[in-house]
Amino acid sequence: MNFNQFMAAFPDESACRQYLADRRWPDGKVTCPRCGNEKVWALKSRPFHWQCQQCNKTGYRFSVIAGTIFENTNYPLLTWFKVLWTILQSKKGMSSRQLGRMFFQETTSTRTPWYMAHRLRAAMRDEEFKQLMGIVEVDETFIGGKDKNRHWNKKTHVTGGEGSGKTGVIGAISRKGNVLCRIIENTDTATLDRFVRESVSDKVDLVATDEHSGYRFLKEYFPHEAVSHGKGEYVRGEVHTNNIESFWSLLKRGIIGQFHHVSKKYLPLYLAEFQFRHNHRKDADIFGAAIAGC
Ligand SMILES: [Zn+2]
16 A cells, blocks of 8 residues: 555545544444443434443443544644554654654644654554564664763763663564564563563474573573674574574664664654564554554
């Protein structure tokens, strides 16, 4: 679907509301967002509004956006949809400044597209989690600002790795499958172990890592092989970490190229965005999947 086709699918606000209703309640059964009651009735005078009598005796009225991230916003659903569609299409990510230029008036605060994009990223975060199968690569990386750009009293004088002020991120990727990544506070064995045991199925065929000592106990739970990057070994048959490294480089290019500086506070949201896009890369209905999570 290109942008023209996308726009044709949503000629007006009412089309957006219908789409959202279909995604929220795929079986057509509208339920009260407050109490979950299924016996609500549509208000004839107000399209996409319903009333629940169970959680409020005088009737609780709610609209199709109640209980979604679109609630309490002054912006039409169509603007949200355009921002979401654009983020999902942009493999390297899209800066909020660019979104601002594309879809908002010059007088709009730069905070507005920034806020909307972050709400959408947060919605992508809560996807159902499945343990990874097949051949899984695990690797950790560090993301953050360059020391030379820091104010003098914030400089760490450590280049790369722990203690450099960068944020540690760990990820696991199933070849031809999904990726899972998250921030870690350190790269000790307990932290790495915990992540792998949570993310990877015990029916996995192989877990491939580099020689980081934190992975040395994995073989107690998984078929585990490591390549020794320190010795110049990058591929040994099936054993390599090329896929997770490609994911890291896409993520880093996105963050450095588009977002310039991402604080640790917001990094999980960018991780969610890149993870969601990767995990839905073959999904023709990636937009619908994202809307369903909103
Ligand atoms: Zn209710």
